[in-house]
Amino acid sequence: MSRSDFLEATIAWLELEGQAFWIMDDTWLAGSRAMKSPLLLVRPDRMRPIFAGGNLNGELIGWEFTDGAGKRNMLLPEQVHRPRFFNPYEPLKGLAPWCSAKIAAEGDYAS
Secondary structure, rough: OOHHHHHHHHHHHHHOOOOOOOEOHHHOOOOOOOOOOOOOOEEEEHHEEEHHHHOOOEEEEEHHHHHHHHHHHHHHHHHHEEEEEOOOOOOOOOOOHHHHHHHHHHHHHHH
């Protein structure tokens, strides 16, 4: 995937879900200028936050990523970059512009 395709896909996820997830493997954590593997852009519905103490008020200690084969991968917070839109109702998730347009369209259709 080219850089422009990667950015376009990221923007699409931001518009549809309000957030996008970029996953970096261990080569990014090394901090050296050595060759790094490509970033992975993953679906937001395949990511689950893990909190200390198991409640939403705890500290974010990691992410669980479920790949297409159903395998669960545990990731450190440093391995996940998450661009997202502001959401005043739920600070963990982004608020997508598509959501407000969808609600307006459904209300118009129902009336």
